[in-house]
Amino acid sequence: MNEFALIRQHFAKAIVNDDVALGIGDDCALLIPPSGKHLAVSMDTLVAGTHFPEGMAAKHIATRALATALSDLAAMGAEALWFTLALTLPKADEPWVGEFCESLLHFADTHNCALVGGDITRGPLTVSVQVHGAVTPNTALKRSGAKPDDIIYVTGSLGDGAAALAVLQQKFTVRRSSQDYLQQRFYRPTPRLQEGQLLVGTASAAIDISDGLLADLGHICDASGAGALVNVNRLPMSEHWRSSVSLDKALDWAVSGGDDYELCFTVPREKINTVEEWIRQGRLKATAIGKITANAGIFMVNNGKTLEFDVEGYKHFD
Amino acid sequence: MNEFALIRQHFAKAIVNDDVALGIGDDCALLIPPSGKHLAVSMDTLVAGTHFPEGMAAKHIATRALATALSDLAAMGAEALWFTLALTLPKADEPWVGEFCESLLHFADTHNCALVGGDITRGPLTVSVQVHGAVTPNTALKRSGAKPDDIIYVTGSLGDGAAALAVLQQKFTVRRSSQDYLQQRFYRPTPRLQEGQLLVGTASAAIDISDGLLADLGHICDASGAGALVNVNRLPMSEHWRSSVSLDKALDWAVSGGDDYELCFTVPREKINTVEEWIRQGRLKATAIGKITANAGIFMVNNGKTLEFDVEGYKHFD
Incomplete structure (x- = not known):
């Protein structure tokens, strides 16, 4: 044919x-x-x-x-x-x-x-x-709008993309129902279109997480001339895989894994109540994970201790 | 990097x-x-x-x-x-x-x-x-607008794409200046943007010739529910290569060769004078090569004799 x-x-x-x-x-x-x-x-x-x-x-x-x-x-x-x-x-x-x-x-x-x-x-x-x-003209969520002290949120959960890839590559095993969940997250990730449209006029910056939180939040910080402080205890991770791996592995997947296709967005302090109300109402599934800082660089902290990561995320030519 | x-x-x-x-x-x-x-x-x-x-x-x-x-x-x-x-x-x-x-x-x-x-x-x-x-809404040149008795034109010259490929593949040799001409036609074909815009309101149908005249004129005929009669003596071919090959080879390249990126367009009889005037003025380089017919099928004729061609042109999966 x-x-x-x-x-x-x-x-x-x-x-x-x-x-x-x-x-x-x-x-x-x-x-x-x-x-x-x-x-x-x-x-x-x-x-x-x-x-x-x-x-x-x-x-x-x-x-x-x-x-x-x-x-x-x-x-x-x-x-x-x-x-x-x-x-x-x-x-x-x-x-x-x-x-x-x-x-x-x-x-x-x-x-x-x-x-x-x-x-x-x-x-x-x-x-x-x-x-x-x-x-609508002049309302799009750009990477460049984040300001110091804005709160950083992510939709959904992080690390599913990396966990799913590990399962597909037979490097990691989960129970059947979790396998189905992870396959869906890899084969058919849900683009957060409704969430993005809801955030217009409220979020100061946004990006989708394709290369990993660290890399993509890094793009927001670079474009906005700012830095970020992230509390890794706040990172939302799915129970479909979280309890089956060590904390180190879990954080690695959530921070550098990529392929999650969740949104990372920032919200000015005066608009946090709006976002939190949406979360309470169930209109938005999102979690506050940290804040934008005036100083450049992204710091991931756990109980006051700064953690080290491969800060590059996934880059095609590295 | x-x-x-x-x-x-x-x-x-x-x-x-x-x-x-x-x-x-x-x-x-x-x-x-x-x-x-x-x-x-x-x-x-x-x-x-x-x-x-x-x-x-x-x-x-x-x-x-x-x-x-x-x-x-x-x-x-x-x-x-x-x-x-x-x-x-x-x-x-x-x-x-x-x-x-x-x-x-x-x-x-x-x-x-x-x-x-x-x-x-x-x-x-x-x-x-x-x-x-x-x-402008409702003015675009579609494939589907050709009517029986419309005159078929092509811009520029046909067969250059095939001749150029033969030169690049070292299957065919021309003199240096012709080699430069053909390389330009292959590496940097001129999209006929000005010609296309000029023809809005005058041409009844148009297509660009990427798969060969026969295949692409065939698309106009299929979309318009019509056929075509083409006089191969009228096909414009460049002297950079025409005299270096047999008539059979020349017609094969001009009709089925593809990669010419010229426009093939049709013009109702009442608008031919406009097009011919543009051609005389040098605003449009185009040649009338035949006419649209009510009966389906494309017939290529030479001095009253119907010619046989591989009517498929270039199709990627054949």
């Missing part, structure tokens, strides 16, 4: 929303940007063997690729609109494409994000997703 | 236009869509060994990747605005990235298209470019 037939058969099923004037099948898609909004765009690439294990099921590659891209929209407080897909495949494996596509379009629908175009090529398995979202 | 340092050093040089509220360096770029316009978006992937020869210079890969993506905007009659880049590299080769980036940003600047974001990953050499353009 050739690429055109593949595209027609599978990707043409994509839902076309009212804001899509022309979808898949021409030289370009034609999109109707929401009036009075700015566009937020981000592109993420997953390479087999680098960003996910070789042989991972097509349906999981699809959800992971879109989830990690949508996570960048979440980090800006943007609403998801559309995405495009560049899919490079070693061969025209029709069942593989069918499974990939069904999973991708279902996940996209869950997040109100329409597939509007892309490219399918032959080569080593690589998936690039570009997401497009909308934000 | 890690990916962050690479990005900072090279890609941060990208020019930020007034319509970019936030450029490279955060989770998303923030873009200000032009008021009252629709967005045209397209994504193109080039894989080493599939879409360009292994070992092609970084500067040439850069221009070819952006040119082929911009060609899709040209085919819709869109004005170029922004692009993003997903670059997958086998290793963090700093001089390679420097050369790639300088060439890319220079070419982008030539076409008023701003680099606003992307992703750099480790893996087999792959370049994905997503371009964003603007069109």
Whole structure:
């Protein structure tokens, strides 16, 4: 089967929303940007063997690729609109494409994000997703807005990405129900889109945690010209794996593991009550873990003792 | 050097236009869509060994990747605005990235298209470019607008892409000046953006020729529910290579070769005078090559004799 037939058969099923004037099948898609909004765009690439294990099921590659891209929209407080897909495949494996596509379009629908175009090529398995979202001008959550004394929060729990990878690589064993939890967190992390949009106007800075808390909080600090003090006793970790590893291992995964796709955000003191109220109401699952400091550098403390970490997180070329 | 340092050093040089509220360096770029316009978006992937020869210079890969993506905007009659880049590299080769980036940003600047974001990953050499353009609502040149009796035109000349590839693969020899011409056509094809924008309101359908005239005119015919009759004596071919090959080879390259990145467009009879006037004035370099027919199928004729071709053009998975 050739690429055109593949595209027609599978990707043409994509839902076309009212804001899509022309979808898949021409030289370009034609999109109707929401009036009075700015566009937020981000592109993420997953390479087999680098960003996910070789042989991972097509349906999981699809959800992971879109989830990690949508996570960048979440980090800006943007609403998801559309995405495009560049899919490079070693061969025209029709069942593989069918499974990939069904999973991708279902996940996209869950997040109100329409597939509007892309490219399918032959080569080593690589998936690039570009997401497009909308934000009200001058309200997007940037990395650069944190100020000294702002409180640092993270959504959800940290370390799941690293724990899940260890399970997938058979370096770590958990009970069956925890295995299911961790697989979901790896294959289908939930982009924190609602949380990001809720935080617009309240958070002073935000980033999604893809490279690890230390690295990503570091990006906030660098962009904001500040530092941070984190109390590691406060780091939220899931009981699905926490009690099965040493404290050192747990902190390593939570701080440097990456692949959590939670949001790390900062809140000025005068707006903390708002965030805490959301947390009490169950509208936001988030935990205060520390504060922004005027001095550069990130310090992780445990009962007053400063801890040492590999501060680099995961960097592709190191 | 890690990916962050690479990005900072090279890609941060990208020019930020007034319509970019936030450029490279955060989770998303923030873009200000032009008021009252629709967005045209397209994504193109080039894989080493599939879409360009292994070992092609970084500067040439850069221009070819952006040119082929911009060609899709040209085919819709869109004005170029922004692009993003997903670059997958086998290793963090700093001089390679420097050369790639300088060439890319220079070419982008030539076409008023701003680099606003992307992703750099480790893996087999792959370049994905997503371009964003603007069109006035309901004026974009689609594939589906051709009507029987419309005249078919192509811009520039056909077959250069195939001739150039033959030269690069050392299967074909031309004199030095022609070699320079063909290398430019392969490494740095000119996206016909001005031509596409000129044709808005006049052409009834358009496509860019990436897979070969037969395949791409076939897309217009399929989308328009029509056929085509092409007089191969009219096909524009460059003297840089035409006289060095047989007529059969020349027609094969011009009809099925692909990689020309010229526009194929159709014009209703009542608007031909406009197009012919532009051609006389030198505002448009284009040649009438045939007409749209009510019956499906594309017929290539030479002095009344119907010719046989491999009608597939280049398809990645065949």
